Amino acid sequence: IRDTFGWAIGIYEGDDQFNFTPKRGVKVPTFTADKVKDIPAEFVADPFLVEKNGLWYLFFEAMNMKTFQGDIGVAISKDLNEWIYQKIVLDEPFHLSYPYVFQWEGEYYMIPEVYQTNSVKLYKAKDFPNHWEYVDTLIYGDQFVDPSVFYYKNRWWMFVATTKNDTLYLYSSELLTGPWVEHPQSPVVKNNKRIARPGGRVIVDGESVIRLTQNDEYHYGNELKAFEITELTETTYQEKPWREESLLKSNGKGWNKNGMHHLDAHRIGANQWVAAVDGHRNRFLFSLKY
Template identity: 30%
Template sequence: MTTVRPLRIGVLVAQKEGFENWELMIFDRIMADPRFSLITFIVHPNPFGDLKASRLFELESHLERRLLARQRRYTPQTFDANRQRFDDLRVLGTYVAADIDVPRQLVNERELDLVIRLTPASLPSDAIRDLPFGEWAFNFCDQRSRKADWFSYRDVISKSAATELLLYAKQDDARVTSIASPSFNIKFSAARNAAFLKERAVTLLMRELGRLADSRELKAEPSRRNDVVKPPSSVDMVRYAGGLSSHFLARAIKALRARMHSGSAIWTLYTGRGRIDDFDPRESVEIPPTKSDIKADPFLFQYGNECYLFYEAYADGDRKAHIAVGRFRGDKIEPVGIALSCDHHLSYPFVFRDGKSIFMMPETHQSRRIEIWRCVEFPLKWELYSTAFEGRSAADSVLTRHKGKWWLFTNLSDFHAYEDHCSELYLFEVDGPELKRIISHKHNPVVIGSTVARNGGRILERNGQLYRPSQCNAHGIYGYGLNIMEIEELSLTAYRERCIRTITPDFKKGLRGCHHFDAAGERYVVDARLSL
């Protein structure tokens, strides 16, 4: 058996200490993975080049990071800076003849396969040319000076739909290629948005390094990089301050309404006739909420000759929801009762059959595990059947059986400071509802980015083709839109899907979002958001 040499990785840094949490997380994970070898840290002699920001913005950036993006310090498990090799170009340059390219010499002496750049300034092109897989960097690394970081300010100020996180590579002949470019919903604060994306960048980088280690082939496309992003101007900062003020005022009003046991997000349902690949929500009929029965995350279930609706149910002002069930009478719902209620929040009641048994896998992320319940007496009596992922934070999980195999799609949150279920989709082959045998996909998470990753309903098959409804979280709104993803490849070593349509909240008047789809027979149901 041939032993594959670990990828030999160098990291281009600005200093020997004072690393940010996301940087420490990267170092820690690289060192813990036998596919990689962290060879050296290269200290750049002029890491920020000529990049500067105004003193006013430097002060604002510092205060915003302290107030709105503060997080507890990450403690590495395997990385210790005192035990690492640091090649300081500022020192080496004084001992080497002027006609010798020090960075290029380092790259070759250390036999590096690639360098991860954490500074705005790059290695010289001659040194990059000698790296088999080039110099890797994120777009946010290019938008900072020694005292300020302006990544995502432009997006927040201009109210962009989403922020792109670009991982790209510089290679020979100054060629720049895009390795991955997921997009994420924008938060109210640019500093908080940047901190959140940097944590997501850790997972993205490790996935792409893993793919490279397995294939030894850099799969990248011509880069779509934008022009150089400059720090915000004084006019920009006035607009930005106005946006922050409006946000905090809205939060204060919402908090006041919560104290008055009101102000919950209001969702409604729409039902109609159609299939996942051809339904028209404009022709749907509303199943309106009441103040004591707000409905979201609907799942249909055919039982005998009747169609039942399971859904997340709560009253305006409630802090947690339960699972309720009703049955259709025409296009209206006749309440049946509470199917499941726990001490913690419940939602997303994915109901399915396996043989003669009926199961439900609701979202139970507050219990820090996935739970599957078996129906004892349909539709109101259920017993806990199996659990998995103890201690993990999972949301909106679904099982599907395809070509004789069971697959689990779930939105796990792998986080240090920012728990989030909208950004990463994980795939596992399992043994069915028992969840005793769980095999991870080789390149988990298989989908990254809040505009496509989070599940928005059960996996449906139509004419032999699998479709995955997914949420489009954008415009600063959770559940802004609904994607229909066509699954093109599904195995333990490959996963590929493409978006065939996106439903936005304009199919009826007064909508703010829509994020869930399910179908049974000729009937479908979607939910839509009426308030933020």
């Protein structure tokens, strides 16, 4: 008997960035591993959305059962309801996940998790969304996971954890390509699996900056919480819980029975938000030995 995690992706909607429910008229999970056709995918997770010219692009980790490592895939939708899988767009000799895709100065970039390389790497779209090329290594020296960047007050910032899931580091840079320097108050979270590991795109909405964090205290991928950054300069950092209750969590049944750990929220209008989320339930695979 082998116990595995059945991660899948859902599309949610809400009237603000913290009040999400499954999108009306769309089944959940919305995108599952069986829709990936060019590799044998065990699960899909870590979804990130990008809107371009009226189309929505969904980037995600697809766990390749043949190589036992993650690859980055993409699907496309006109309405956020029906998703058409395209292909694996990034495959490296090492594990890839958490494809943090964003636009900057007319170009599209991706910062995926590449913890097996002991670094954080930057990629750029050569032909969006299908072809990506390596640009540079931003930081190195540890098994970094879930690097999450954002631009705020004329400076780039990066939250990143490590495979221990209990420490959150903060880096910044004047330029996207670096040099990146660690903040003097980093690590900003120490020895706390409840609030350390990033859980999706940092939400910058006007002056408001919200970081999302997994609660991995009892098991990986348990629930998602939010923290508001109340002070952020090159020398100071302060934050507070956005609210005590979870932003996303298991409902005890269905596709996300055992937990949720990721959200990528986008404003699409006044009091209108959409988000890509993921969730999982334990799957038990039985095999007979002769």
